[in-house]
Amino acid sequence: MDSVAPLKLSLLLFLASISLVPVPFAQATNVKYCDKKGGYPVKVRGVKISPNPVVPGKQATFNISASTGKVIDGGKVVIEVSFLRVPVHTEKHDLSEEISCPIAVGNFVLSHTQTLPVFTPHGPYTLKMKLEDDKNQLLTCISFDFKIGSGSLEVF
Numbered sequence: 001m002d003s004v005a006p007l008k009l010s011l012l013l014f015l016a017s018i019s020l021v022p023v024p025f026a027q028a029t030n031v032k033y034c035d036k037k038g039g040y041p042v043k044v045r046g047v048k049i050s051p052n053p054v055v056p057g058k059q060a061t062f063n064i065s066a067s068t069g070k071v072i073d074g075g076k077v078v079i080e081v082s083f084l085r086v087p088v089h090t091e092k093h094d095l096s097e098e099i100s101c102p103i104a105v106g107n108f109v110l111s112h113t114q115t116l117p118v119f120t121p122h123g124p125y126t127l128k129m130k131l132e133d134d135k136n137q138l139l140t141c142i143s144f145d146f147k148i149g150s151g152s153l154e155v156f
Contacts, residue, residue: 029046029047029048029049029052029144029145029146030144030145031044031046031047031142031143031144032142032143032144033140033141033142034128034130034141034142034143035141040138040139040140040141041068041069041070041139041140042066042067042068042072042131042139042140043066043067043068043140044064044065044066044140044142045065045066045067045107046064046065047062047063047064047065047142047144048062048063048065049061049062049063049146050063052146052147053146053147053148053149054116054146054147054148054149055116055148055149055150056116056117056118056119056120056122056148056150057115057116057117057118058115058116059113059114059115060113060114060115060116061111061112061113062111062112062113062127063109063110063111064109064110064111064112064129064142065107065108065109066107066108066109066110066140067106067107067108068103068105068106068108068139069105070105071102071103071104071105072095072101072102072103072133072139073101073102073133073134074094074095074096074101074102074133074134075094075095075131075132075133075134075139076092076093076094076095076131076132077092077093077094077095077098077110077112077129077130077131078090078091078092078129078130078131078132079091079092079093079112079127079128079129080127080128080129081125081126081127081128082125082126082128083121083123083124083125084123084124085126093112095131098110098111098112099111110131116148120148121148122147122148122149122150123147123148124145124146124147125145125146125147125148126143126144126145126146127143127144127145127146128141128142128143129141129142129143
């Protein structure tokens, strides 16, 4: 029975220590429209990033909550990323790669998951996203800031 007591104590100390460790989690991100008036057909309600901060070499998911007043049959998503205001990456995706099309009238979530290279510099980034329909009409344009961290439990 005496050999069980140290094991129980070790387990109790381990559980107590992990309950005190802050864990990065998805949190809402401040979104800005490219056009300050925000008169776009697609209204963005928010962005959640997980994990936040993003960790190089690990998967990161960007969930963009939005709504539309008209059916969207297809189109494209254009993503531009800047580091310290310097453009560092641009990519285009067919909208149907990111969400099932057609998108019905109402609320929807556009979700994009990507693994960043392990050598990605840490620091503040800005992501600009344009959503265009299948006739190249701009449906929305937003930007938001995010951080890339080291994978340790840093707080930015």
